[in-house]
Structure formats: structure tokens, C-alpha cells
Amino acid sequence: MFKVTASPHITDNMTTQKIMLCVIISLLPALIGGFITLGLRVLTVTLICVVFSVLFEYLMRIIMKRQNTISDLSAVVTGMLLAMNLPVTIPIWQAITGCFVAIVIAKQLFGGLGQNFVNPAILGRIVLMLSFTADMTTWIKVKHSGYVDALTGATPLVSKDASYIDLFLGNTGGCIGEVCALGIIIGGFFLIFMKIISPVTPFAFIGAVAVLEFIAGNDPLYHTLAGGLLLGAFFMATDYVTTPITSKGKLIFGVGCGIITFVIREFGGYPEGVSFAILFMNIVTPYIDNFTAVKPLGAVYIKDEKEDN
Amino acid sequence: MSNSNFKEFTKGIIKQNPVLVSLLGMCPTLAVTGQAINGLGMGIATTFVLFCSNIIISLLKNVIPKEVKLPCYIVIIAGFVTIAEFLLHGFMPSLYESLGTFLSLITVNCIILGRAEMFASKNKVLPSMLDALGMGTGFTLALFLMGSVREIFGSGQWLGMDIAVFENIKPMTVFVMPAGGFFVLGCIIAFLNKIAGKRPPQKTGCAGCPNSSKCLRDSEEEVLKK
Secondary structure, eight states, X not given: OOOOOOSOOOOOOOOHXXXXXXXXXXXXXXXXXXXXXXXXXXXXXXXXXXXXXXHHHXXXXXXXXXXXXXXXXXXXHHHHHHHHTSOTTOOHHHHHHHHHIIIIIIIGGGTSTTTOSSOHHHHHHHHHHHHSHHHHTOEEEEOTTSOEEEEEEOOHHHHOOOOHHHHHHTOSOSOTTTSOHHHHHHHHHHHHHTTSSOSHHHHHHHHHHHXXXXXXXXXXXXXXXSTXXXXXXXXXXXXXXXXXXXXXXXXXXXXHHHHHHHHHHHHSSSSOOHHHHHHHHHHHXXXXXXXXXXXXXXXXXXXXXXXXX | OOHHHHHHHHTTXXXXXXXXXXXXOHHHHHHSTTSHHHHHHHHHHHHHHHHHHHHHHHHTTTTSOGGGHHHHHHHXXXXXXXXXXXXXXXXXXXXXXXXXXXXXXXXXXXXXXXXXXXXXXXXXXXXXXXXXXXXXXXXXXXXXXXXXXXXXHHHSEETTEEOGGGGTSXXXXXXXXXXXXXXXXXXHHHHHHHHHTOOOOSXXXXXXXXXXXXXXXXXXXXXXXX
């Protein structure tokens, strides 16, 4: 029968599970791009990350005596995103360590989906990056003719020798998910058209990096396509839990990420700064939300009145 | 040793552990525990200073005027820190090098000043000595434990010795970094609370949330109160 409740009256059959399914679908083009460029081990790493993320989530919910939430697919998304942030040569046990950090430490210790204050996949990547810097920055050198060489090479951000078309289609070295710009853009626009993510954050993020690189005298298009900027902007900086709610907040979040990414790329010790930028902005998200809170129509804040009197 | 004096000694080790329960002296705790030997050295140096300063302050408690008690405490503590510094510099130069400026910073360690203010200035010499020894032992144990965990996971060694397991598996450098220090401290405190059977508060409320001032639910609650 009809239920009489107070507002807001939300009539939408969108569930967490459906949203996560859309994100999984949107991640597939970039993953296929990585597979074509980097070979079969892409599938192994991705599968390991997904299986262990779900396993850790399942075990943690049992240990914490909470309702099991693996069916909402968020652990699958975390596993996929983490795998896409790893180089294809990563030792398997390090990938599993990354899943442990992402699911157990970043997500479940804080209470599970919705309670985590940082993006789990980002934290997993950064802990691996700081712990095993050598393994995390070893990329297969891809010959621009298309086949994979056994040699290791620098990321195109450092070598600066890849052409736009190679960067766009993915004939470059890099993490699994970041090589194929075309796949990421297809997935990102799919999410925007499905209204899963707001276009504000990714465009503010990419725009800020491009403008700053242009001011600094670098090639803005190259810096947009190379490295993990597109992957981070479309899939990591748009996480519901760890980014601001309001549009103004999303804009501040995106621009802030862009500025930090630019600073780390140009002046920092690491070649890539997207993940550090998103982690930092995740932490300040509550303050951005507080700063940009929208006053509801007709609302009166009791605290403001007290201050006036 | 009477029962009450014994309690003065044991309370600092677990029940009122200065690092893991009172969360005092975080600066040396996080900064020097990248290696177990540094944690141990820092703990022993601090215990020495705490022991000596507690005796002197307890002896002088009726002489020191209330108005200038803090400067007096600092002068006494700084004197013993200087002695400790010279001793380490003379006899253990490698430890002196690795502790660096944090050795001088024992002077402003909250634990020492806290025990001087809270305990030594109000109690007789014997209880003050035991209190200093207990607190110092608790501090040393906590630092040694943190240093061990961080060294084993972060560099695959313990007290400078290689550990066989880490020949095939690379240690996680993040444990030696400051972020790892906070993480290990949090885990040890959580583990200690679990053993001690402490439960988290059932209702934490909105006070700790940075959004509380603008949060709709919060303002609704206030409206209801009115």
C-alpha cells in the first residue's frame, strides 16, 4: 500500500548495484585497450585483483559480524580500478597486498562502502607505489609498431617521445588502465550519458592540468593524454563517497586535483601525481562540502541567528 | 616494597601507558621508531631523564615557588637532557647520530613535564622514582614494539639482523615512512583496546564531523530542541 512519509520523495529505481554495474561496463573499453597493447597478463592481474578484493570484503564483513555487501559489486569495481592502476609486470603477491590495503584498511576498517574517507583503489595504489617504487614504475616498453618488447621503458610522461595517435590508441607504456585514452574516454562519456557521474569534476580536473601545463610552456594535449590523468579524472575523482556533493564543490575538487597534479608533475619527485592529488582532495572533501553547502529554500540556520544576536 | 608503591610502578606499563593510552610524546614516538634500536635508545634516554628529573623535582617541591614552577622544571629537565646527550655522544655515537635533534627535544617531551607536574611535585621521592621507572618502561616498550613492527615490515630486518622470510618478498617501505608510523601506532592502540576489552562509544553524535555546523540533520535536531 501507499506509505506516507516526509520529504524527500525519491522515486528512482537506481541502486548501488546498478550504478556499480554501469561503472564496470564503462571500465571495459580501457581494459580491452590495455589488453590489446600489453598482452594476456592484463587479464590475470585484473582477475586476481577482482577475486581478492571480493574475498577480502566477504571475509571482513564476516569478521566484523556485519551484513554481507559483496552483491553491491563495489568490491569488484575497486578491484578493477586497482588493477588498472598497476603496471602489467606487477608481481601477483604485491597486487594482492594492494587489494588488502584497499578493501580492508581503506574501506572495511572505516565501516564499508559509504564510510570510507579515501578512495580505496587510490590508497591501494599509493601504498604499493610508496612500498615497491621500483616494481610500480617498471613498464613494458611498447614499440610504436604495435608489438610488445621485453625491455622496460619510462612512462611517456618522462620519455616524451610518443605521438598523439599512439597515446590516444594506447601504443605506449603505462599502467594497465591508463594506456588507452580512447577506451577511457568512451567509458567516461558512457558514465556521463548514463548520468552516473557529473561531468563537472573530470572536465575541471583535466582543464586545470591542461591550462597550467600550457602556462608553464608544455604541450597541454600531450599532458592530458599521457599518464593517468584521464583514468583518474573520469573514474577516481568521481567516486560518490569521497568527493563533494555540490556542483560548486565538485568544481573546487577538480581544480584542486589539477593544481596538485601539475605541481607534482613539474616540480615533484614522482613522474605522476594524479593519485596523490586525488588522495589529498579526498581528505579535504568534508571541508569543501561544508564550504559550499547550499542553503535550502526558506531554511533558517539557528546558529547564524544566535551569532547575529 | 609496599603494595601501593608497586602499583605506582606497574600503572605506567599498560594501564596508563603514556604513549598507547594517554597519547603523550607523539613526536618521538612517530619520528624515531623507523628502527627498533632507535626506539629502544630513545626510550632508555627518556627514562633516564624522567627518573632523574622526577627525583630532583620531588625533592625540591617545597622550594620551587608556584609562580615559576614551569621554568624551574624545564631547567632541571634540560640539565639532565644535556647529560644524556653527552653520554650518548661519547659512548654510542651511532645512536646519537640517528636520534639527531630528537634527543634534545626530550626536554619538551610531554611525558616528562606531565609527570613532573602531575606526580613528582605532589609526591614523595620513592613513589616519584617508581612512577618515573614505570612510565619510562611503558614508553620504552611502546617505542620498541613500534620500532620492531616498522623495521620488520619496512626493511625486512630486526635490530639490524636480516629476516629469512624477506629474502623472497620485498619489505614494504611505506612502514618506515611517517604514514606507516601513524598506521602502526593506530593498530597497536586498537589491539591494546581489544585486549583491555574497551568498547567504542555506542553513539558518537555529530560533534566530531566537520560537516556538523551545516548538516541538515544537526539543524533539525536543534529546531526540535527549541
